[in-house]
Amino acid sequence: MTAALETTLRPLVPQDYEVLASWVADAVACARWAGPGLCFPFHAADLPALLAVPGARSYVLAEAGALPLGFGQHWVQTPGAVHLGRIIVSPQVRGHGVGRRLCELLIAAAIESTHATAVTLRVYRDNAVAVRLYAGLCFLPVEAESTAETLFMKRAAGPT
Ligand SMILES: CC(C)(COP(=O)(O)OP(=O)(O)OC[C@H]1O[C@@H](n2cnc3c(N)ncnc32)[C@H](O)[C@@H]1OP(=O)(O)O)[C@@H](O)C(=O)NCCC(=O)NCCS
Secondary structure, three states: HHHHHOOOOEEEHHHHHHHHHHOOHHHHHHHHOOOOOOOOOOOOOHHHHHHOOOOOEEEEEEOOOOOOOEEEEEEEEOOEEEEEEEEEHHHHOOOOHHHOOOOHHHHHHHHHHOOOEEEEEEEOOHHHHHHHHHHHHOOOOOOHOOOOOOOEEEEEEOOO
């Protein structure tokens, strides 16, 4: 999908809230996206508060002047490590490399703004597409920090 290559990250703005909310169809999808802390259904206008994490930065992936195709956040969870979270791609464009593009740019933005030496994330073990995406970006499972349901993954803050 060539469009993915013309996309860049920009900050989340209020006009994006409805679009982002429309990607989350039900409680199961909501939990897979954002974990058990974000209850479904939710009001789009409440998203900034619902997604708030101390020190977090939120981005959308989009072509210039266009609607978002993806969303993700990063925040520092432990010193030296930047954590990626709430990664999601519009259901209409999944499977065409947008998720990979989103993650590559999100990793670069996270490292640039925090100077972390490691990047981490947590994913449900049965989320095969997401696990494959992260493995393809050099994230490795850390079983000691994982649970029966979720996999904690980590990579060095270098080029993929
Ligand atoms: C996970 C998600 C972000 C991936 O985005 P995407 O744009 O579909 O991903 P990509 O097209 O970049 O593909 C990523 C990898 O998954 C593979 N993949 C994509 N769709 C797939 C499918 N339906 N079945 C099997 N593999 C698939 C791709 O081949 C690619 O693997 P590769 O790099 O080894 O070739 C997207 O599916 C999504 O938004 N899911 C719902 C929210 C979610 O689960 N977020 C993760 C929270 S941790």
